[in-house]
Amino acid sequence: MSCAGTTFGLIAYIAVSWSLAFFFPQSVLAFLLFEASLLLIYYLPVHPKMKFYMGASVLLVLMPVLGFVNGYYLEVAVQIGIYVALALGLNIVVGFAGLLNLGFVAFYAIGAYLWAIFGSPQANAFLPGGFFPLSPAWFFVFLLLSVAVGALAGTLLGLPVLRLRGDYLAIVTLGFAEVVRALVNNLDKPINFTNGPQGIAPIEKPPLFFRPLLEFFGIQFEPAKLYPLYFYFLVLSLVMVIILVTRRLENSRIGRAWKAIREDEIAAAAMGVPVVRTKLFGFAVGASFASAVGVLFAAKQVFINPESFTFMESIGVLAMVILGGMGSVPGAILGATGVTILNLQLLKGLSLWLNSLRQSGAVLSIPFLGSYSLSQLPAQFEPAKYERMVFGLILILMMIFRPQGVLPPREDRKL
């Protein structure tokens, strides 16, 4: 009976939080409450079928409608989706196989530049014929291609370095990411491949292949309104595919081999696990996910430059995986969502609030310490600019107090 009660409670919660977000489109809090409903759906003891229906309706119906009212929410949702996909990829490398990769962003950059170069006039700079930009229909071809290119890049890096011990591997991957970034930054001469620090624009968006269908039903949309929704569903499908692949891998022979290596490499080798090959496969799978997400990112941004692929980004994704719990798929999703919301909404909100305080010229009077005019608050003090501090604190505090993360993987929980 409690099950039915919980179900109704949950439905009521979703309805209320959704209406709040719908009728108060400026409220970050309402949106957060609505986002939390997914977590509740996952955790509360509800019939699995109900979970599926509720999750599907939140993701496929309620969120898009909300996003249609307030485009910013959709933007946030797409960002979250991108980071969830990245975190799931890194989770395979760090969480399952136990290989600390500090240069994950390199593969993301490779994918992004793959589509950016050929999906914009950039490729004309070094290929004759003037075929570029490729037509949007090629986007899906490149999405598939990027999986292969990412896997190849991962293998090429992995082959020499995977024999190294854990912390050396971390530094080498970091170095690799810096090399990739330096190359992207400087390969505008002698031949202009990447257009250097100026970046590449405009990058083609994916094709609106469903347009005839919409027109058939007589629905007319402005492309400006349509694209955010379209990207939302693209990211959602990519995340779903990645979750599916990750889940299948996790419970397969190869997934068990990863975990065996993570727990004890020598013992795993003694049991006949081909250590280097298994590690390499994990590395390649993670890299190919990141690379595919990169293609999507480039298409969404229309403009990319090397600034988007700094070490900071790698650490951000690592913080997501560690916050959620290494080796746990729901953990990676939760971590990515949490950190992205923290970054995009909470810190920015705090900055805006401080700014308004500063402009209001209010005077704060503290007993015994005298009064302090808030307009004197230095303009440099903007929480949104201190994301490194936030990532750093997450990493240190998690390592000291809860190294297994907020949602550790199931088998650890049993112990």
Add this chain to the structure above:
Amino acid sequence: MELALEILPQVLVDGIVLGFMYALIALGYTMVYGVLEFINFAHSEIFVLGSFVGVEILLMLQSAGQLTAWPPALVLLLVIVAGMVISGLAAMALERVAYRPLQGGPRLVALISAVGASFFLQDALRLFESLWRNTFYLSYPTLDLLDETVPLTTNLVVPVKSILVIVTALLMLAALHFFVNRTRVGTAIRAVAQDPETASLMGIPVNRVIALTFFVGGAMGGLAGVLFGLHYSLVNPYSGFAPGIKAFTAAVLGGIGNIPGAMLGGMVLGLLEAFAASYLSILTNGAFGAEYKDVFAFLVLILILIFRPSGLLGEKLREGRA
């Protein structure tokens, strides 16, 4: 070719200066690695902290109007000692807060904590400077003495600041060598590095020795920070990343855990980098220029780790260490 030979002495001086910087920073990585076997990723921020201590003291002296009144040697001594002490203490505090609670756990846990500490310290420095000076890009006030030059030959003019870097670094490296190899405390550090359990059975307070190692390594990093600031003049909270990672490369190049190795590795890497920065463009007819010097350092790191993970001077490491 004419040009290539003409700039050679200048390139050598640049390389040596850079090499001593890397050597000083690399000592911090290598000493900590020796006792704890983990990469103190936040060491680059300890180095930057040294730069900031130096610039703050000089700016304060300047605003008090004392910068030119005091003898330059005294100013330099004050800045260097303050930078070393504060950086050393900061490294000790870092060990106490972020690493000691993790002792005995998996090594990756400590490494992740170190990466977090590095990020945290960068922004903490930025926050402090933003609130204090309203900007976090600072530049060292000019000291007239440092900008004077000593002509050695017709086409080689060495600025005093380069000589300062070389002399100070040599003195400190010699002092460190004496400290580690000839004193009781230094022996304790080496004992802990070899075998912490046995050392503790022999009555060596292991935790205190580890803290001391952090202090010494941090002080060397702080010294490098002050010298870096005096030499290149511009500092910001994020300027430690590249020197830090290169110094780590230097430590690995020399054989991590090995103190003379760190000095040698730093020197080799500094010279390589100076040569790459000046000659890459000449050799490739301008196709690849000095902007690839960072790539170069990373390639060196990757190649050493693949072909000789124990470094130039490193002995064959025990199973589980290499």
